[in-house]
Amino acid sequence: MFNNYLQAIEGVDIYAIFSLLVFFVFFVFLIIWMFRVDKSYLKKMSSLPLDEKENLNQNFSGDKHDE
């Protein structure tokens, strides 16, 4: 029965393929990035909510490390 619905929409499969593609490409890039990302950066990011005052001093020195 749902064939009727599908046939009524011209090129309906484009929607699905397009969206899947967007999905897939984005995630591939995200995963690649995830494996290559600097560990000290992640460490600094995850400590942002903690010890706000101490954190201040590391703010910019951390950047120099990973560059």
Next chain:
Amino acid sequence: MELERFSYDNKIVRQFGIAAIFWGVVGMLVGLIVATQLFVPALNLNLQYTTFGRIRPIHTNAVIFAFVGNAIFMGVYHSLQRLCKTRMYSDMLSKIHFWGWQLIIVAAAITLAMGFTTSKEYAELEWPIDIAITLVWVAFGINMFGTILKRREKHLYVAIWFYIATWVTVAILHIVNSIEIPVTFLKSYSVYAGVQDALVQWWYGHNAVAFFLTTPYLGLMYYYLPKAANRPIYSYKLSIVHFWALIFIYIWAGPHHLLYSALPDWAQSLGTVFSIMLIAPSWGGMINGLLTLRGAWDKVRQDPILKFMVVAVTAYGMATFEGPMLSLKNVNAIAHFTDWIIAHVHIGALGWNGFLTFGVLYWLIPKLYKTELFSKKLANIHFWLGTLGIVFYASAMYWSGITQSLMWKQFTPLGTLQYPNFLETTLQIIPMYMIRAAGGGLYFIGVLLMVYNLYKTAKQGSFEENEAAEAPALVKVKDRFVKGKRHRWLEGKPIQFLIVSMVVVLIGGLVEFLPTFLVKSNIPTIASVKPYTPLELQGRDIYIREGCVSCHSQLIRPFRSETERYGEYSKAGEYVYDHPFLWGSKRTGPDLHREGGKYPNMWHYLHMEDPRSMSPGSIMPAFPWLLTQNLDTTTTAAKIKAMRTLGVPYPLGYEYTANEDLAKQAGTITADLIKSGVPAESNKEIIALIAYLQRLGTDIKVNQQAK
């Protein structure tokens, strides 16, 4: 580096905190009342303003938008200032946001009690309030992005991403779902009809759960859980991956609310697939939260704050596993329209939202008042009362839901329904309703203990409206094209971030919508389906006003158990003139889609006056005011005109003669009632409602008779 001096605005945080607690108490109390009305219908005090159909939306709206909403704002205004190392962008906007939101809540409570509702779940508020919500939301947005732009911390912590995604998506959801044509000052019709309306509504409804109850709370979790445990989040990588996966996938999952409905099959399947995929990012969040406490579980034993948070995150994990399971068609066939769904949402609301809020409050209020929590012991008692409350609540509702479903579907060996009278299945679960209310009561008592505890805490501490702070100014560093830093380019630039997340959300929404929007033939039309007569239209609006849709679905699924009980299953083409759709989401009472012609007019008249006179033991409230209130026919013309604008084929100029037809039809029904010995008057609201009920589903019946 030179330090800049500034101050954090704690006053606004406290205001939102107090509002969250206040509306939390109100919303839960109303919840307790509606839960009790299910076994003591008289608890509405025979007032229309306190009847189930009208105050159930008050409960849901109060908990979602007033309790959780204010708690979100409390957390955002507190954590955002600290994470950005700056004061909120504008104190004035903060003020407008706070008072505007409270005003909207009050307006919502009043209008809903008075029966002004669009009937679309969690979007019941009428159009002037919808506009007010948009304005306040924009004020919040400017304030938030302004703060992010003037920050002194280069990097945006993951919590802030969740806040941004929340803001963007809620804005889109609210606007798209609220497109309606005003008829009078507090009455409007959805521009979408039937299947389309259902699709938009549940795209909204599902994503209200996702982007109002989930993403902002994940943001709070990512800030306050590390704070409370005093250790960084388990995996920052995981937080990034699950963030993007979550906002990508969530937006597609809406159609799982409409399985086995008249919605096209491909859209249903799409909803199911994406719901299953959702397990991954959701559990990514849960695992990240729980593993943050690895090696610190001894702390959890002592600290009530962490206890609340652990149960909250666990409840999140349970609800987000259960959700995808419920979206499988075979599970959904059993669970949909039953109390199982009520259990599911309350694991989320009571466990995830409630407990995380309590954890944050127990952590935050002492900090704001520079003191210790007044009583750890009371907080522990609150924790156990709350946990027990959830267990009682949920287990009773699971039991009730499965019982309902099995009884609805049970056939005798001869092939007839074992329980042909719907009422039997309702009476069976009354004890479960009582246990549920008791569970809710325990939870509520816990909340009252918290109120006392926090009040005493505030009393013993000293509050500082403007907390002094200092931080170095932000120095701009260009690192956009450095290897491996693409995501950092994104997370350091809120505007780009806003745009990317908006595009992500829009792609999901558009792919789901476009086919239904553009192609008319997507909804097969049925020749015999005609627009409602003026009287039926007025009756339908009374049906909407009284919130009948809270308990009665208008959607017969293509199961033998349903077609045996209710009649021919529902077709998409039957709803083309339904602005808004009234499929409903729960069957506390029977489905009404084929109600037309089932009972004589007199039955409906007496049943509305006192349901128990026709169905002994029924838990439906009485609607005696319908018998005495005059039908307002001054709106007929405006309604016909609005409907024609929306594409309902009323002939041009029909609005001028519509009331004559209305009077004629009312006269016929009244004459029939009088003949049956009922002292009816033709200008009362009940006549319109009967006209509507007698019309329901008859278009197709006519069709079959003709064949």
